[in-house]
Amino acid sequence: MTTAHVYPIDNIDTDRIIPGKYTKTLDMSALASHVLEDLDSEFSKKVQQGDILVAGNNFGCGSSREQAPIALKAAGVSVVVARTFARIFYRNAINIGLPVIEVEHHNIQSGDSISVDLEHGVVINHTKNETYQATKMPQQMIDILNAGGLVNYLVQHGDYV
Amino acid sequence: MNQTISEKILSQHAGKPVKAGDIAIVRVDGVMATDATAPFAIKAFHQMGGKKLWDVERVSLIIDHASPAPNETVANLHKLMRVFSAEMGCRLYDIGEGICHQLMVENAHVKPGDLFLGADSHSPTYGALNAFGIGVGSTDLAATMLTGKSWLKVPKTIKITLNGELKKGVTAKDLILFLVKQLGAEGANYQAIEFTGETIKSMTLASRMVLANMSSEMGSKTGLVDPTGLDLWYPFEPTFPDAGADYVRELTFDVSNLRPQIAKPHSPENVVSIDELKGTKVHYAFIGSCTNTRLEDLHAAAHVLKGKRLTSTRLIIAPASKKVFNDALKDGTIQILSDAGATFITSGCGPCVGSHLGVPGDGEVVISSTNRNFQGRMGNPKAQVYLGSPAVVAASALAGEITEPTE
Numbered sequence: 237m238t239t240a241h242v243y244p245i246d247n248i249d250t251d252r253i254i255p256g257k258y259t260k261t262l263d264m265s266a267l268a269s270h271v272l273e274d275l276d277s278e279f280s281k282k283v284q285q286g287d288i289l290v291a292g293n294n295f296g297c298g299s300s301r302e303q304a305p306i307a308l309k310a311a312g313v314s315v316v317v318a319r320t321f322a323r324i325f326y327r328n329a330i331n332i333g334l335p336v337i338e339v340e341h342h343n344i345q346s347g348d349s350i351s352v353d354l355e356h357g358v359v360i361n362h363t364k365n366e367t368y369q370a371t372k373m374p375q376q377m378i379d380i381l382n383a384g385g386l387v388n389y390l391v392q393h394g395d396y397v
Numbered sequence: 398m399n400q401t402i403s404e405k406i407l408s409q410h411a412g413k414p415v416k417a418g419d420i421a422i423v424r425v426d427g428v429m430a431t432d433a434t435a436p437f438a439i440k441a442f443h444q445m446g447g448k449k450l451w452d453v454e455r456v457s458l459i460i461d462h463a464s465p466a467p468n469e470t471v472a473n474l475h476k477l478m479r480v481f482s483a484e485m486g487c488r489l490y491d492i493g494e495g496i497c498h499q500l501m502v503e504n505a506h507v508k509p510g511d512l513f514l515g516a517d518s519h520s521p522t523y524g525a526l527n528a529f530g531i532g533v534g535s536t537d538l539a540a541t542m543l544t545g546k547s548w549l550k551v552p553k554t555i556k557i558t559l560n561g562e563l564k565k566g567v568t569a570k571d572l573i574l575f576l577v578k579q580l581g582a583e584g585a586n587y588q589a590i591e592f593t594g595e596t597i598k599s600m601t602l603a604s605r606m607v608l609a610n611m612s613s614e615m616g617s618k619t620g621l622v623d624p625t626g627l628d629l630w631y632p633f634e635p636t637f638p639d640a641g642a643d644y645v646r647e648l649t650f651d652v653s654n655l656r657p658q659i660a661k662p663h664s665p666e667n668v669v670s671i672d673e674l675k676g677t678k679v680h681y682a683f684i685g686s687c688t689n690t691r692l693e694d695l696h697a698a699a700h701v702l703k704g705k706r707l708t709s710t711r712l713i714i715a716p717a718s719k720k721v722f723n724d725a726l727k728d729g730t731i732q733i734l735s736d737a738g739a740t741f742i743t744s745g746c747g748p749c750v751g752s753h754l755g756v757p758g759d760g761e762v763v764i765s766s767t768n769r770n771f772q773g774r775m776g777n778p779k780a781q782v783y784l785g786s787p788a789v790v791a792a793s794a795l796a797g798e799i800t801e802p803t804e
Contacts, residue, residue: 247664255773256750302534327533374420391446
């Protein structure tokens with residue numbers, strides 16, 4: 237089951253994803269326990285492995301801190317769905333192997349069961365039996381995600397290709 | 398092909414002509430990471446099998462985000478950076494030297510025409526130098542430390558023309574706050590901005606850095622300032638856009654009647670004229686960050702506070718670099734500010750990013766010269782942070798409420 241957690245809010249910034257005071261660590265579990273705490277203090281407790289986060293416009297605006305997507309991934313989030321993403325967050329998420337997908341129109345509510353097809357750029361709502369069109373990402377990004385992130389991509393290829 | 402500044406600089410680094418929308422693999426002139434981003438970059442670099450840096454002269458590590466270390470975890474991250482830079486032979490700026498973007502410009506590690514990757518979201522600051530600065534995360538940075546290359550999408554460009562002479566007491570900070578309001582927090586997402594116009598051409602490097610720095614608050618990939626009138630201490634070749642270059646959007650503003658601007662909590666796009674906020678009680682004032690603590694900013698604050706004494710409000714100042722501090726020490730500015738009751742802390746990012754030093758209390762109202770007032774940004778989600786120019790911060794600290802400098 238991939239359960240959606242919906243926060244229909246614009247401009248959820250990197251400080252709300254993981255406050256700066258917690259970022260100075262390499263400990264993933266420490267990051268995960270504080271993820272989104274100023275937005276929803278219960279989030280890190282209720283999120284299950286594989287769940288999907290759904291937000292509004294400009295998700296991840298602000299800092300370049302890669303701890304933001306890392307904290308979400310470490311907490312169990314398997315995909316972030318948003319109308320739009322801020323540039324650095326979007327790229328960081330792909331680099332660490334956290335899929336992100338832009339969907340302009342959808343009817344997803346918290347608790348819905350969702351799956352995502354990155355290759356075809358669609359999001360499927362199994363609860364409501366609906367399919368939503370998403371923005372298809374450039375092949376370069378799909379290649380990096382398919383490798384599991386940029387580290388694995390460069391280990392496999394030796395360089396950008 | 399008529400090119401924007403971005404298309405020109407990126408074409409030079411891609412080794413072929415590129416235009417907006419193209420995906421390009423580019424050669425990079427330099428990279429920088431801080432103690433907020435370098436530890437993850439070092440980890441990723443090792444995971445990539447990295448044994449040596451692509452070019453030790455082009456990699457800079459800077460300890461500025463929690464500097465000096467406030468606890469043992471951070472102390473060990475700093476140690477990791479020191480050990481890595483010693484082993485690899487790259488440049489390390491240790492505690493107290495200054496804020497990353499200030500050091501990169503001050504020491505000419507970034508130059509006009511360069512393509513520079515910084516593992517910090519305010520790397521568009523280098524646009525003040527007519528260089529293409531991009532903020533990236535740690536893994537992207539690690540890949541470039543290894544290969545000297547990165548990949549990117551060539552951005553479309555928004556052209557912003559600013560005309561008119563700013564009124565006394567109105568600064569580049571007020572201009573950029575006004576523009577963030579006009580375009581919104583997402584207004585330039587994935588795009589570059591070119592700043593041009595008569596207002597820009599007489600601006601100091603420090604003021605240009607304010608504009609370029611906060612272009613990131615509109616989501617921009619970079620913010621390039623027209624090099625006309627750019628006064629540097631070394632010769633350089635300016636990059637201008639071609640006539641007929643293709644812009645996604647063109648905006649022109651007459652700024653001669655602009656009033657000081659303030660961003661209200663909790664977003665830099667939440668901007669109003671200072672007139673709407675006069676009388677708002679302030680508990681804590683901060684002058685710092687890569688946006689506004691250069692010498693001209695300290696001069697502006699000293700001008701307001703000379704011969705005065707803070708009573709109800711605390712003022713904390715973190716100069717942008719040791720050089721800024723020393724210059725302000727030599728010319729008497731530090732004495733004026735200290736006599737007024739200001740507290741000086743190590744050059745760095747601590748209060749701006751909420752790492753340590755100068756965290757506000759619950760319900761306290763802060764007026765700050767920094768670039769972001771996201772909820773929790775200064776370390777306490779229960780505080781209210783307003784953003785303004787250094788002169789406005791100093792005047793508000795003195796009055797104990799939001800106000801503008803008199804004169």
